[in-house]
Every structure is written in C-alpha cells, then in structure tokens.
Amino acid sequence: xxxxxxxxxxxxxxxxxxxxxxxxxxxxxxxxxxxxxxxxxxxxxxxxxxxxxxxxxxxxxxxxxxxxxxxxxxxxxxxxxxxxxxxxxxxxxxxxxxxxxxxxxxxxxxxxxxxxxxxxxxxxxxxxxxxxxxxx
Amino acid sequence: xxxxxxxxxxxxxxxxxxxxxxxxxxxxxxxxxxxxxxxxxxxxxxxxxxxxxxxxx
Numbered sequence: 318x319x320x321x322x323x324x325x326x327x328x329x330x331x332x333x334x335x336x337x338x339x340x341x342x343x344x345x346x347x348x349x350x351x352x353x354x355x356x357x358x359x360x361x362x363x364x365x366x367x368x369x370x371x372x373x374x375x376x377x378x379x380x381x382x383x384x385x386x387x388x389x390x391x392x393x394x395x396x397x398x399x400x401x402x403x404x405x406x407x408x409x410x411x412x413x414x415x416x417x418x419x420x421x422x423x424x425x426x427x428x429x430x431x432x433x434x435x436x437x438x439x440x441x442x443x444x445x446x447x448x449x450x451x452x453x
Numbered sequence: 454x455x456x457x458x459x460x461x462x463x464x465x466x467x468x469x470x471x472x473x474x475x476x477x478x479x480x481x482x483x484x485x486x487x488x489x490x491x492x493x494x495x496x497x498x499x500x501x502x503x504x505x506x507x508x509x510x
Contacts, residue, residue, distance in 0.1 A: 360474050363470060363471075363474045364471065364474065367467050367470050367471050368467075368471070370467065371464075371467045374463065378460070422455050423455055423460070426457075426460050426464075429464065430464065433464070433468065437468070437471045440471075440475060441471070441475065444475050
C-alpha cells in the first residue's frame with residue numbers, strides 16, 4: 318500500500334500540459350527524442366536511425382522539400398508532411414538541400430522517402446505522447 | 454542508386470521497422486511483425502506491379 322502513492326505520482330508528473338508540450342516539441346525536433354525522455358532508449362535509437370536515414374536517402378534521390386504553397390493543395394500537404402521531421406528538415410532548408418530534380422529518374426522515390434519519413438515521425442510523436450499519458 | 458526494386462525494398466524495410474517498433478514492445482514480437490510487414494509490402498508491390506503490366510496505359 319505504501320508504494321501506491323509513489324506509483325501514481327509518476328504518471329501525473331508526466332502529464333502536466335507544459336511538459337507534454339515540451340515532450341512533443343523534442344520528439345518533433347529530433348526523431349526519437351520523446352522516447353529517450355520516456356526512458357525507451359532502444360526504441361528511440363531505432364526511430365532516429367530509421368527516420369533520418371529515410372530523410373537522407375530521399376534527399377540523395379533528388380527528392381524535394383516542398384514549399385508552403387497554399388494555391389497548390391497537394392504541394393502544401395506534402396510540405397506539412399516534410400515538416401514532420403523537425404531538425405533534419407530545418408537543417409536541409411538552411412543548407413539549401415532538397416531542391417528536387419524533376420528530371421531525375423528517382424525524383425518521385427526521393428519525394429516518397431522524405432514525405433513518409435515526416436509522416437512516420439508524426440506517429441512517433443503520438444506514440445511518445447501516449448506513453449507520457451500512461452496509455453501504453 | 455536507381456534500381457527501383459532495391460529502392461522499394463529499402464522503403465519497405467524502413468517503414469516495417471518503424472511500424473513494428475511502434476506496435477510491439479518485445480524484441481521477438483517486433484522482429485516477427487517487422488518481417489511480416491516487410492514481406493507483405495514487397496509481395497504486394499511485386500504482385501500489383503505485374504497486374505498493372507497488363508493494363509494498356
């Protein structure tokens with residue numbers, strides 16, 4: 318009975334709104350950072366390696382990091398998906414990578430790798446959120 | 454790096470790994486689900502590819 322309050326206190330600390338926002342921001346900036354925060358280091362390492370590899374392979378295949386162009390809805394949606402990878406996306410934008418080469422045979426493959434890496438990181442963020450809320 | 458089958462396999466591998474690690478906690482279960490997803494991705498792509506080969510597009 319003495320351990321019950323201590324066990325109940327841990328999830329409550331983790332679900333404070335401010336901490337949850339920070340957790341999601343960290344998980345967004347660096348793939349797997351949210352899982353490191355939650356003590357799941359092996360999962361975090363797998364997410365980090367898999368998602369950054371996908372992103373880099375996508376860029377290597379001449380994939381494009383799409384701009385936020387509201388006049389072209391599909392381009393805007395692809396831009397939102399690209400944004401999912403946080404820091405790698407930011408670095409690629411700053412280094413002027415991801416311009417895309419439409420004439421390359423692998424252009425669409427590159428786009429697919431970059432877009433799916435971003436979307437998968439959104440799922441990873443949600444997973445870290447669920448862990449923090451005690452749902453997993 | 455323009456081998457389409459190799460790229461397909463690489464894509465299936467990465468997506469399978471992420472899904473398996475998201476959905477399962479035990480390493481053995483992760484490997485089992487990952488292998489199943491990977492096989493399903495590759496098999497579906499190859500089968501659909503051959504089916505589309507017959508379409509006059």
